[in-house]
Amino acid sequence: MPIIIDGTIVSNAILDRVKAEAEELRRERGITPGLAVVLVGDDPASATYVRSKGRMCERLGFHSITHRLPASTSALELLSLIAALNADSAIHGILVQSPLPGHIDYEQVVETIDYHKDVDGFHPVNVGRMVIGLPAHESCTPAGVLAMLTHYQIPTSGRSVVIIGRSNIVGKPLANMMMQKREGGNAIVTVAHSAAADLGAVTRNADIVIAAIGRPRYITADMVKEGAVVIDVGINRVDDPGSEKGYRIVGDVDFDAVAPKCSAITPVPGGVGKMTIAMLMLNTLRSARGDFH
Ligand code: NAD
Numbered sequence: 001m002p003i004i005i006d007g008t009i010v011s012n013a014i015l016d017r018v019k020a021e022a023e024e025l026r027r028e029r030g031i032t033p034g035l036a037v038v039l040v041g042d043d044p045a046s047a048t049y050v051r052s053k054g055r056m057c058e059r060l061g062f063h064s065i066t067h068r069l070p071a072s073t074s075a076l077e078l079l080s081l082i083a084a085l086n087a088d089s090a091i092h093g094i095l096v097q098s099p100l101p102g103h104i105d106y107e108q109v110v111e112t113i114d115y116h117k118d119v120d121g122f123h124p125v126n127v128g129r130m131v132i133g134l135p136a137h138e139s140c141t142p143a144g145v146l147a148m149l150t151h152y153q154i155p156t157s158g159r160s161v162v163i164i165g166r167s168n169i170v171g172k173p174l175a176n177m178m179m180q181k182r183e184g185g186n187a188i189v190t191v192a193h194s195a196a197a198d199l200g201a202v203t204r205n206a207d208i209v210i211a212a213i214g215r216p217r218y219i220t221a222d223m224v225k226e227g228a229v230v231i232d233v234g235i236n237r238v239d240d241p242g243s244e245k246g247y248r249i250v251g252d253v254d255f256d257a258v259a260p261k262c263s264a265i266t267p268v269p270g271g272v273g274k275m276t277i278a279m280l281m282l283n284t285l286r287s288a289r290g291d292f293h
Contacts (some may be wrong), residue, residue, distance in 0.1 A: 003152065003264040005231070007274030010151045011144075014278040018285050019060045025289055026061075033288035034063035035093040035119065035280075036085045040078060040104065041071035046097045053095070056277055062284065063090060075104045079112050086114040093119035093284035116292060119283035122169065131176050135292045137283045142174035144275025145210065145231055146184030154208070154229055154264060157186040162203050164219070164252075165212030166193045170233055174210065199223065211252035221257040230258055230265040233272045 025031050035057055039050045050066055057064030067081060078096075085094045094117045100106050110118070115125040121139035129136035149156055161178050165171035171191060178187045192202045200223040203209050211219050212233035224230060234252030251268030259265050266272055286292065 002259050002262040005148050005152050005154075005264055005266045005271060007144075007148065007266065007271040010148050011274040011278035013151065014147060014275075014282060015056075015060065018278070018281050022060055022062065022285055022288075025285070031288050032061070032063045032090075033093070033284050034065075034088075034091045035095065035284045036065050036067065036088075036091045038067045038069065038078070038081065038085075038094070038096045040069045040073050040097070041101050043099065046099070050097055053277060053280070056281060060281055062281070065091070071101045073101075073104075075108070078104060078109060082109065082112045086112075086117065091117065092287040093117055093280075095120055095280070117287060119280055119287055121173070121283065127168075127173065130173065133180055133182075137287070137292070138177065138279075139169055139173040140276045140279035140283065141170050141212075141233060141272065142177055143279045143282075144272055145174060145233065146177055147275060147279065148231070148266065148272065149208075149229075150184045152264060156184055156208065159187050159207040160190070160205060161187040161208040161210065162190045162192055162206035163210045163212065164192045164196075164199065164203070165214075165233070166191055167212065170212040174212070213252045215252055216250045217252070217254040219253040219258060221254065221261055224258055224261055226261050227263045228261065230262050231272065232266050232268050234268065235273055 022033050037050050037053050039046055054064050054066055085091050094113050096109050098106055110122045113123060115123040118126050118137050121137040126136040130138050163171050163175050175189050175191045178185050179189045192199055196202060203223045204225050206228060208229045209224055210231040214234055216236040216238050230253055232251035232253040236250050237247045238250050240248040249269050
């Protein structure tokens with residue numbers, strides 16, 4: 001049976017460390033990490049994410065504020081709120097929950113955030129610094145994948161990694177992190193995407209397969225070699241009339257069929273999904289500490 005890479009165990013280990021280091025920062029320098037979350041509109045999934053970030057701040061003893069703005073908020077109003085948060089010394093991290101209403105340009109909003117406070121790691125300065133190996137806020141989900149591999153002591157150096165997906169929030173930053181000479185990196189990285197004519201031909205050679213596609217159970221057993229490590233970033237809702245909510249969450253990997261072939265695999269839920277918020281809190285702590293100034 002494969003090792004099940006447990007996101008709850010890894011994220012709790014990181015959160016315990018963040019809590020202890022935040023207490024130290026408060027004791028020694030009188031600084032409490034502060035996170036501002038901005039939610040525009042009333043998307044129910046976004047509202048849930050925002051609430052969980054607020055609860056996590058409470059658990060860690062962080063200062064947190066949530067700005068809930070109506071969907072009719074103008075770009076100018078949002079940009080002036082960000083300018084105020086940039087100038088607020090009690091705030092070390094600013095997160096604007098996506099998606100934004102269609103009339104607001106998300107990229108422009110991200111570029112308005114002081115990159116020192118860009119704890120999502122989406123600002124072009126942070127992305128660029130990460131790519132050239134300088135200290136930076138790193139995108140939380142990819143950083144979470146590296147943290148999981150490191151925690152379970154899964155070697156990556158010199159191993160062939162196939163990442164499926166090239167989005168700005170997962171595939172691209174993850175590929176860049178994993179090719180760096182660093183812990184959880186130094187890998188031989190291939191990025192596959194929707195133009196792949198025969199995805200299995202690419203993934204079958206990989207020591208580590210990382211799926212960030214957004215298609216339920218798309219990676220099947222025949223696409224993975226015996227003994228591979230499989231990391232499933234996907235979070236997909238599928239109908240499940242038997243369940244209370246009428247749906248359930250599955251990954252991009254057909255877990256039941258793929259797991260028996262693997263040496264290690266992440267489940268969904270309970271895998272990568274647990275990591276993103278932990279890395280966000282770590283980035284907020286680092287920002288408060290001035291690690292990148
Ligand atoms: P996206 O839609 O922006 O990108 C999907 C990528 O998959 C694209 O680059 C596309 O080229 C590739 N793709 C699509 N169909 C393909 C195919 N048939 N063959 C090969 N490649 C294909 O998605 P995203 O934002 O990167 O998210 C991917 C998945 O990860 C989603 O399920 C999302 O919900 C999940 N996700 C999870 C977390 C988390 O765990 N916290 C965070 C972000 C995203």
